[in-house]
Amino acid sequence: MREDLHRAVRVPTCSLRVFRTAKFNIPTEGHCDIQDLTPTLRKHLEDSGLHEGQALVFIPGSTAGITTVEFEPGLVRDLHEFFEKIIPEQRDYHHHATWGDDNGASHLRAALLKPSLTIPFADGQLLLGTWQQVVLVDFDTHKRRRTVVLQLIGE
Amino acid sequence: MREDLHRAVRVPTCSLRVFRTAKFNIPTEGHCDIQDLTPTLRKHLEDSGLHEGQALVFIPGSTAGITTVEFEPGLVRDLHEFFEKIIPEQRDYHHHATWGDDNGASHLRAALLKPSLTIPFADGQLLLGTWQQVVLVDFDTHKRRRTVVLQLIGE
Amino acid sequence: MREDLHRAVRVPTCSLRVFRTAKFNIPTEGHCDIQDLTPTLRKHLEDSGLHEGQALVFIPGSTAGITTVEFEPGLVRDLHEFFEKIIPEQRDYHHHATWGDDNGASHLRAALLKPSLTIPFADGQLLLGTWQQVVLVDFDTHKRRRTVVLQLIGE
Numbered sequence: 001m002r003e004d005l006h007r008a009v010r011v012p013t014c015s016l017r018v019f020r021t022a023k024f025n026i027p028t029e030g031h032c033d034i035q036d037l038t039p040t041l042r043k044h045l046e047d048s049g050l051h052e053g054q055a056l057v058f059i060p061g062s063t064a065g066i067t068t069v070e071f072e073p074g075l076v077r078d079l080h081e082f083f084e085k086i087i088p089e090q091r092d093y094h095h096h097a098t099w100g101d102d103n104g105a106s107h108l109r110a111a112l113l114k115p116s117l118t119i120p121f122a123d124g125q126l127l128l129g130t131w132q133q134v135v136l137v138d139f140d141t142h143k144r145r146r147t148v149v150l151q152l153i154g155e
Numbered sequence: 156m157r158e159d160l161h162r163a164v165r166v167p168t169c170s171l172r173v174f175r176t177a178k179f180n181i182p183t184e185g186h187c188d189i190q191d192l193t194p195t196l197r198k199h200l201e202d203s204g205l206h207e208g209q210a211l212v213f214i215p216g217s218t219a220g221i222t223t224v225e226f227e228p229g230l231v232r233d234l235h236e237f238f239e240k241i242i243p244e245q246r247d248y249h250h251h252a253t254w255g256d257d258n259g260a261s262h263l264r265a266a267l268l269k270p271s272l273t274i275p276f277a278d279g280q281l282l283l284g285t286w287q288q289v290v291l292v293d294f295d296t297h298k299r300r301r302t303v304v305l306q307l308i309g310e
Numbered sequence: 311m312r313e314d315l316h317r318a319v320r321v322p323t324c325s326l327r328v329f330r331t332a333k334f335n336i337p338t339e340g341h342c343d344i345q346d347l348t349p350t351l352r353k354h355l356e357d358s359g360l361h362e363g364q365a366l367v368f369i370p371g372s373t374a375g376i377t378t379v380e381f382e383p384g385l386v387r388d389l390h391e392f393f394e395k396i397i398p399e400q401r402d403y404h405h406h407a408t409w410g411d412d413n414g415a416s417h418l419r420a421a422l423l424k425p426s427l428t429i430p431f432a433d434g435q436l437l438l439g440t441w442q443q444v445v446l447v448d449f450d451t452h453k454r455r456r457t458v459v460l461q462l463i464g465e
Binding site for chain 1: 330331366368370371372396397403404405406407408409414417418420421422424425426428459461463
């Protein structure tokens with residue numbers, strides 16, 4: 001009888017789980033300020049004890065985005081110049097007429113870059129390239145204290 | 156014996172599950188028509204009874220995308236003008252020569268914006284900013300009846 | 311008693327699981343070379359036996375991206391021309407001064423397109439449109455042997 005019980009209980013094994021949603025604060029300068037989130041993600045993953053699964057990084061708000069980049073000062077300047085070229089900050093956007101805001105460019109850039117990124121991990125390690133960092137890009141036109149959401153799913 | 160049974164059964168607790176995949180239809184006007192999906196997502200999440208996890212929004216098809224934006228008429232016009240500037244509708248794309256289509260711009264815009272977005276939720280609420288809506292952007296050159304896929308994972 | 315046991319065991323049913331993380335190699339030509347990953351994804355999904363869930367496709371490295379497109383030669387040329395227009399390869403980027411590299415454009419394009427894409431599946435089928443393929447876009451300035459990560463979650 002005990003044999004049967006143990007066999008029955010093992011059948012629905014399922015170690016997959018949502019690890020508790022984490023939020024962490026990042027001060028930014030706005031104007032395409034780029035902040036490296038990778039060390040914080042690595043720490044959270046290590047603390048979770050999970051070994052295989054996915055890390056979702058999400059920025060609530062419509063004037064910032066999440067992507068990956070080789071985080072070095074040259075590329076940070078290149079990204080600033082790229083976004084300024086295709087969506088200049090000092091233009092008169094229709095959005096400004098709606099609310100008297102000055103950050104139409106911030107909204108357009110954020111809609112293009114998008115607020116969400118999912119990174120797989122295995123053996124307890126994010127499967128990023130050696131020169132690939134997960135970054136928050138804040139397009140708003142002033143300093144902000146951003147709250148980034150991190151959610152781990154895995155086993 | 157009943158004590159042992161109950162203890163054994165509790166060990167593999169796992170409340171994580173895929174909630175049934177939902178599809179819902181959205182009529183659009185094409186030409187960068189932007190539709191707010193947020194109320195539908197909120198309703199689906201509420202109906203699911205899930206409290207913590209992720210909502211995947213996906214648009215099948217290669218001429219539309221999913222992103223977030225502050226959904227107000229000024230920004231809708233700004234987005235139209237932005238996509239028209241970087242990828243004009245009335246140009247002669249190589250794609251037109253392949254099939255006799257007229258929607259090369261629609262395909263390029265969609266490949267850039269991408270068809271997928273994952274939003275975390277906790278306490279039964281999508282973790283969006285106050286002025287951040289999840290939108291479908293239909294870049295096709297005519298009216299469409301789109302089918303958006305929503306998949307909830309969580310507990 | 312056996313009745314009770316079976317009822318108890320069924321309560322925590324949970325068929326959701328992380329399927330083993332897969333990596334597969336893709337040789338590319340660089341310079342915005344576009345490779346169709348869809349047949350490989352379909353094969354992996356079929357082999358997994360999963361019927362409902364999500365496929366995460368991720369490219370480690372900061373000079374390539376993942377998106378969907380109707381994979382036909384005309385659009386491949388259109389995408390080349392689009393990326394060359396907004397982020398030309400032969401420009402002097404600040405990144406070049408940092409490491410003596412020549413691939414600043416590759417990094418900018420990759421940060422814009424992003425390395426991650428999640429596709430839902432149901433009834434064992436990816437919920438893609440008929441003319442929608444999942445593609446790797448390699449922006450680097452030379453031939454590469456890329457390793458793409460595929461992670462299936464589902465039941």
